[in-house]
Amino acid sequence: MEDLKKIKLTRRQWLKALIISILSIELMYVFTSLSKNNLRRKQNKSMYNAGKLSSFQPGQVYPFGTQKLYLSRFEDGGLLAISTRCTHLGCMVQANDNGFVCPCHASSFNQYGEVLSSPAIRALDIFPVEVEKGMVMVDLSSPIKRKGFDKSQLHYES
Amino acid sequence: MGKQTGIRAFLLHLHPKQVDERAIKFTRTFGLGGINALLFVILAVSGLLLRFAYIPSQVGAYDSILALQNNVSFGSLLRNLHHWSAMLMVVTAFLHLLRVFYSISIFQERRKNWFFGLGLMLLVLFSNFTGYLLPWDQLSYWAVTIMTNMLEYFPVIGQPLANLFRGGDSVNEQTLLNFFTLHTGLLPLLFVVFSILHIWQVRKAKGVTVSDKTARTMVPAYPNLVWKEIVLALLLIALLLVFSMFVDAPLQEKANPAISPNPSKAPWYFMGFQEMLMHIHPFFAVFVIPVIVVAFLCYVPYFKYQELNIGQWFHSAKGKKLTIVSILFSCVLTLLLILISDISAGFQTLSGKLPLIIITGLIPFFLYFTPMLAFLFLLKKQQEASRIELIIAFFTIITMSYLVMMFVGILLRGKNMELIFFQT
Numbered sequence: 001m002e003d004l005k006k007i008k009l010t011r012r013q014w015l016k017a018l019i020i021s022i023l024s025i026e027l028m029y030v031f032t033s034l035s036k037n038n039l040r041r042k043q044n045k046s047m048y049n050a051g052k053l054s055s056f057q058p059g060q061v062y063p064f065g066t067q068k069l070y071l072s073r074f075e076d077g078g079l080l081a082i083s084t085r086c087t088h089l090g091c092m093v094q095a096n097d098n099g100f101v102c103p104c105h106a107s108s109f110n111q112y113g114e115v116l117s118s119p120a121i122r123a124l125d126i127f128p129v130e131v132e133k134g135m136v137m138v139d140l141s142s143p144i145k146r147k148g149f150d151k152s153q154l155h156y157e158s
Numbered sequence: 159m160g161k162q163t164g165i166r167a168f169l170l171h172l173h174p175k176q177v178d179e180r181a182i183k184f185t186r187t188f189g190l191g192g193i194n195a196l197l198f199v200i201l202a203v204s205g206l207l208l209r210f211a212y213i214p215s216q217v218g219a220y221d222s223i224l225a226l227q228n229n230v231s232f233g234s235l236l237r238n239l240h241h242w243s244a245m246l247m248v249v250t251a252f253l254h255l256l257r258v259f260y261s262i263s264i265f266q267e268r269r270k271n272w273f274f275g276l277g278l279m280l281l282v283l284f285s286n287f288t289g290y291l292l293p294w295d296q297l298s299y300w301a302v303t304i305m306t307n308m309l310e311y312f313p314v315i316g317q318p319l320a321n322l323f324r325g326g327d328s329v330n331e332q333t334l335l336n337f338f339t340l341h342t343g344l345l346p347l348l349f350v351v352f353s354i355l356h357i358w359q360v361r362k363a364k365g366v367t368v369s370d371k372t373a374r375t376m377v378p379a380y381p382n383l384v385w386k387e388i389v390l391a392l393l394l395i396a397l398l399l400v401f402s403m404f405v406d407a408p409l410q411e412k413a414n415p416a417i418s419p420n421p422s423k424a425p426w427y428f429m430g431f432q433e434m435l436m437h438i439h440p441f442f443a444v445f446v447i448p449v450i451v452v453a454f455l456c457y458v459p460y461f462k463y464q465e466l467n468i469g470q471w472f473h474s475a476k477g478k479k480l481t482i483v484s485i486l487f488s489c490v491l492t493l494l495l496i497l498i499s500d501i502s503a504g505f506q507t508l509s510g511k512l513p514l515i516i517i518t519g520l521i522p523f524f525l526y527f528t529p530m531l532a533f534l535f536l537l538k539k540q541q542e543a544s545r546i547e548l549i550i551a552f553f554t555i556i557t558m559s560y561l562v563m564m565f566v567g568i569l570l571r572g573k574n575m576e577l578i579f580f581q582t
Binding site for chain 2 (some may be wrong): 023047066084085089090094102103104105106118134
């Protein structure tokens with residue numbers, strides 16, 4: 001009897017150890033796969049070619065509907081790529097004389113994308129802009145969240 | 159009636175052999191639970207048929223609906239029937255919730271069933287909402303965009319949860335596939351499980367509530383109850399069919415992710431949320447207030463009550479009076495706050511120095527809850543309202559506020575979501 005008891009106990013322990021080790025292998029698999037996936041996602045960078053720099057007139061706003069982007073060129077020649085995605089609930093903002101207005105909940109933004117009237121509580125996101133060989137390139141894969149506007153967000157090309 | 163076997167016996171088994179005469183009066187329940195069960199069956203059958211025609215892809219979805227409507231015999235009727243039954247179910251499920259609440263039928267042995275009921279209500283809304291996207295037109299695309307973005311304001315888990323549902327950071331083809339799978343697979347399955355538990359719990363609590371348990375007059379369920387059910391079911395099916403023959407389910411242009419229509423509105427039953435979001439900081443509208451309301455709803459059967467008149471409408475004559483007063487109070491308060499908020503452009507003209515969460519969050523929050531608590535305090539002191547009567551009043555105010563916001567959002571907001579009276 002006593003022998004039987006012992007075997008039962010060890011079997012239980014053995015099963016427990018087995019299950020724990022199988023589970024930890026599975027968990028390790030899950031975590032390594034997840035971290036690999038995240039790394040892969042970060043490497044994706046998609047530069048969008050918006051066109052020749054010379055074709056963008058100062059003081060004008062250019063809509064790129066499919067890219068969900070407004071490219072603004074200010075009077076001093078500074079470029080700002082503003083996301084059309086309203087920071088309130090994700091509708092597409094529309095450009096007007098004062099800046100941008102959201103048709104869904106009436107948030108409005110100035111020409112730099114700063115909030116003029118709520119319900120939105122954050123300025124419109126912007127995209128990094130580069131100029132390569134006279135072409136304006138916008139990095140659509142990494143929108144930048146920001147509180148407000150400052151001069152350093154503008155891109156100048158001399 | 160002789161010995162029964164087969165399907166008939168099984169169906170009769172859903173009911174007890176004998177039922178209280180008062181419990182089967184139409185005005186006791188208005189047949190709302192049964193209507194919901196019937197609507198689920200109609201939706202399951204029509205939904206299954208729709209699956210033969212529907213293509214869950216960005217390219218195919220909209221065109222498959224057009225093809226269904228234009229090329230399939232009775233295709234339009236089928237889609238209309240599914241659409242209107244689903245819309246009706248939101249209404250009847252909500253009315254059912256109101257009925258059990260106001261007839262004091264959620265306490266003691268029915269506590270658990272209140273939870274199954276809340277779960278079913280959630281499933282009705284979620285099923286309806288996932289179905290909303292499937293036509294892939296402008297209406298559905300932007301309604302779902304707004305709703306999933308609302309979810310993002312939920313602290314910590316909001317963003318990952320929204321991305322999980324959408325399968326990305328905006329509504330796309332993956333979202334369509336997710337919603338299709340939820341709508342036609344997981345949610346109906348959960349619905350069946352919850353319904354079985356829900357109905358079983360009603361049987362276990364010995365049927366629906368009646369005001370005086372001791373004075374019972376029992377009558378056989380067949381034919382007294384069964385015939386009533388059959389007549390109501392046939393009437394409802396007939397009415398739904400006629401309605402679906404003449405009123406088409408809405409279908410706008412194909413979804414265009416680049417252009418939000420002006421105005422863009424959430425599904426009508428979520429318009430209360432959208433309206434609230436115009437006046438109050440999202441942290442309050444999407445997190446604080448819903449959490450308070452849901453916690454309250456879950457806790458209602460667990461408060462300590464000195465007395466409860468189970469099965470008595472509004473608990474007492476006084477309860478009924480207080481409910482009516484609460485409805486009026488809630489309408490006035492909500493409309494007033496909406497007007498103030500609209501005129502003052504969302505409370506932000508008050509000051510530019512305080513943080514936004516205080517100006518657009520805390521201030522409106524207290525502007526709503528302070529008068530409400532004062533009102534409840536007044537009911538307690540002046541009317542000597544008991545705890546259950548106060549709970550009823552609180553529930554009434556919250557519910558009415560939501561309904562008022564919903565109707566303002568649906569009916570009184572036009573271009574740029576401005577009130578139609580102020581439009582130029």
